[in-house]
Amino acid sequence: MENSESRGRMLAVTALCTRYCQALERGAEYEREEFVAEMLGLLPRIYWEFSDIPAGADVSLGEEDEYYSDYVDEDLYESVRRSVERLMGEHDTYLETFEEDMKYSDTPIGASVAEGLADIFQPLYNFICVVKDTEGEGIEGAFRVCKENFENYWAQTLCNVMRPLNAIRYS
Numbered sequence: 306m307e308n309s310e311s312r313g314r315m316l317a318v319t320a321l322c323t324r325y326c327q328a329l330e331r332g333a334e335y336e337r338e339e340f341v342a343e344m345l346g347l348l349p350r351i352y353w354e355f356s357d358i359p360a361g362a363d364v365s366l367g368e369e370d371e372y373y374s375d376y377v378d379e380d381l382y383e384s385v386r387r388s389v390e391r392l393m394g395e396h397d398t399y400l401e402t403f404e405e406d407m408k409y410s411d412t413p414i415g416a417s418v419a420e421g422l423a424d425i426f427q428p429l430y431n432f433i434c435v436v437k438d439t440e441g442e443g444i445e446g447a448f449r450v451c452k453e454n455f456e457n458y459w460a461q462t463l464c465n466v467m468r469p470l471n472a473i474r475y476s
Contacts, residue, residue, distance in 0.1 A: 389419035421466035
């Protein structure tokens, strides 16, 4: 990816991630239907941005082995999770079919919309904090780290949490 094109795309991704994180931090200010609509508008775009660049594509101008601190501590994570859980109410729990343990179980496995959204919040919040703290200089490396985490951890969570959100919106 050409550097100026890459940088512009990273800035757009940063704005998208910021909007997602702000929505979760302000979850208590939403009505459920408005929040669900917002999430269904943001999540597919986030998925697209992190999956559109092929694995191994050069999205970095910095060092390969960059390390970034976690900005999301347990209190912030729990605050976001609880806020969304209260907002979702009885609609927070759903049956998860992509859980690894599911293939060995006769019992359905429940999952939480709030926990799934908070699990996505964590790497996106870390990404935007690195960008902010480095005044944009760490954007490529932070994106690469977030993309690797997307591929290895939270892409499936994003897809899974869209199912119950879709059901809430259209049922």
